[in-house]
Amino acid sequence: MKGVFSKGPQVEVAENITSRLHEISARNGMKLTTIFELISTKKILSVPNNATPHIRGSRISVLIMGTWDKDTDKLDAARSATSELSRIVIEGEKTVAESSSIGYGNYSER
Numbered sequence: 001m002k003g004v005f006s007k008g009p010q011v012e013v014a015e016n017i018t019s020r021l022h023e024i025s026a027r028n029g030m031k032l033t034t035i036f037e038l039i040s041t042k043k044i045l046s047v048p049n050n051a052t053p054h055i056r057g058s059r060i061s062v063l064i065m066g067t068w069d070k071d072t073d074k075l076d077a078a079r080s081a082t083s084e085l086s087r088i089v090i091e092g093e094k095t096v097a098e099s100s101s102i103g104y105g106n107y108s109e110r
Contacts, residue, residue, distance in 0.1 A: 001063060002085075003061055003062065003064070004064070004086045005057075005059045007094070008060055010094070013088060016088045016092060017085060017089070020084070024085065028080070028081045029068060030066045030081065032065070034062065034063070037062070041058055045058065064089075
């Protein structure tokens with residue numbers, strides 16, 4: 001699992017991910033999924049910035065997840081594949097700076 005942030009779904013980013021998803025999945029022998037979490041940030045943004053350490057901003061989490069059959073040799077390939085797909089999201093972002101696109105997105109990588 002890998003998480004990045006985006007201002008929201010963008011047609012160009014979705015097209016780039018879609019065009020690469022099958023090839024990357026086949027190359028690495030795994031199933032890759034990209035999920036844009038379209039959850040309202042209205043409540044989060046209603047709390048003052050200095051009230052909690054939570055990251056503020058009108059942006060959504062994007063989860064990129066790879067699954068495969070039991071084969072521990074796929075971990076490095078999964079990290080590479082999810083990084084490649086997250087790079088597509090980050091590079092396609094028009095309004096969120098790269099420094100604000102990466103980081104903890106409520107996912108853990110194991």
